[in-house]
Amino acid sequence: MRFYLSLFDPSETDGTESTNPAHSTPNPDIVLPHLAARSLMAMGDREALLGTVGTSAEDLALWVLSYRHEPAVVDGLLAKYESAEGSQEKLLEVLGRLYMNEAPYDGSWWWTTRPNTRGPYYKPVTWEKSTEIKALFLAGLEGADDAKKTRLASINDRMRMSIDDLGTLIPERVEPEQPTVDLAKISSQKGAIGSTPIEDVILSLGKLEGDLKNGEMLFTRQGCMACHALEQGGPALGSYMGQIGSIMNDEQIATAILRPDYTISQGFQTAQVKMKDGTMHMGFVTSSDSDTMVLRDMAGQVTTLKQADVEKEDHLPNSMMPAGLANALSLKEFADLVSFLEAKKN
Ligand code: HEC
Numbered sequence: 001m002r003f004y005l006s007l008f009d010p011s012e013t014d015g016t017e018s019t020n021p022a023h024s025t026p027n028p029d030i031v032l033p034h035l036a037a038r039s040l041m042a043m044g045d046r047e048a049l050l051g052t053v054g055t056s057a058e059d060l061a062l063w064v065l066s067y068r069h070e071p072a073v074v075d076g077l078l079a080k081y082e083s084a085e086g087s088q089e090k091l092l093e094v095l096g097r098l099y100m101n102e103a104p105y106d107g108s109w110w111w112t113t114r115p116n117t118r119g120p121y122y123k124p125v126t127w128e129k130s131t132e133i134k135a136l137f138l139a140g141l142e143g144a145d146d147a148k149k150t151r152l153a154s155i156n157d158r159m160r161m162s163i164d165d166l167g168t169l170i171p172e173r174v175e176p177e178q179p180t181v182d183l184a185k186i187s188s189q190k191g192a193i194g195s196t197p198i199e200d201v202i203l204s205l206g207k208l209e210g211d212l213k214n215g216e217m218l219f220t221r222q223g224c225m226a227c228h229a230l231e232q233g234g235p236a237l238g239s240y241m242g243q244i245g246s247i248m249n250d251e252q253i254a255t256a257i258l259r260p261d262y263t264i265s266q267g268f269q270t271a272q273v274k275m276k277d278g279t280m281h282m283g284f285v286t287s288s289d290s291d292t293m294v295l296r297d298m299a300g301q302v303t304t305l306k307q308a309d310v311e312k313e314d315h316l317p318n319s320m321m322p323a324g325l326a327n328a329l330s331l332k333e334f335a336d337l338v339s340f341l342e343a344k345k346n
Contacts, residue, residue, distance in 0.1 A: 194327030210339020
């Protein structure tokens with residue numbers, strides 16, 4: 001078999017060098033066990049597989065069983081657990097994997113544009129045997145030493161069990177501190193911009209020569225820097241401004257500042273999330289997969305919500321960017337600010 005596998009090299013089939021070594025190099029060390037596992041899966045003799053626990057054949061058999069979400073498989077593994085001294089760690093791995101199952105795809109959801117591919121499931125859901133498996137893990141916590149607690153937390157993480165009591169080894173994300181600015185005060189000030197019709201403001205842009213240096217100062221003074229980054233790594237409450245001039249012209253930039261609700265940029269729709277317990281959350285969805293949704297509100301506060309606890313998610317038609325931040329500016333100052341942003345190109 002090794003001989004035949006070593007003969008087969010897909011990179012030679014069309015006479016060109018393959019740039020994909022993973023596929024062009026035969027790897028009998030994994031191919032053979034894989035074929036054996038697939039064959040055992042096809043044969044499906046549950047009792048024979050369970051019978052290997054405690055023998056030298058258990059690794060392959062447990063690999064096969066870890067794919068079988070059948071009540072009788074879980075019953076069999078649980079029945080073996082107490083007496084299988086030397087195999088308990090392996091049994092926990094398999095039972096941990098069997099705790100969740102892949103949700104049947106019913107067309108009502110999608111794995112998003114950034115699916116969580118870390119496995120073992122795209123959308124884990126509990127099934128009829130989950131309660132018993134959970135009970136075994138929780139019982140294992142009692143009197144557990146640190147090494148065992150770490151092992152249980154690791155299985156909890158890797159198998160996406162989401163059992164809070166088992167803990168986690170994944171460090172909590174710490175968001176960088178954000179500058180604080182009194183935006184309400186800035187937008188309450190009245191000046192030429194606040195009392196001039198938007199059409200006239202935009203017409204004036206064409207007649208005034210913007211001063212980039214002054215625009216940069218105004219970007220800070222009017223509070224823009226609290227939300228927008230000019231360089232990578234800055235605040236990300238609003239869209240990145242480091243190359244805004246390549247994306248928007250002066251008119252569009254001016255409109256975005258004067259009428260934030262007019263167009264809302266991709267990824268910055270305000271989401272309003274209602275939880276099953278009645279609480280509400282508002283913010284941008286910064287990431288979302290089948291387990292969790294991460295929301296960031298305008299204060300930079302990050303909240304991680306469990307998808308399972310979400311009742312409904314709506315998108316609000318208004319921007320999280322406050323209107324009126326430029327109200328106190330003169331027409332000339334506004335032109336400076338817009339020119340400064342328009343010059344941000346790369
Ligand atoms: C409280 C946070 C916040 C502040 C302060 C803020 N913005 Fe925004 N801004 C946002 C958010 C969120 C968006 C994206 C939603 C939208 O398009 O309205 C945005 C969008 C924009 C856009 C459109 C960009 C795009 O990619 O569509 C421009 C231009 C802009 N802001 C300029 C400014 C300027 C100039 C200031 C200062 C006068 C400012 N912003 C202050 C949050 C803020």
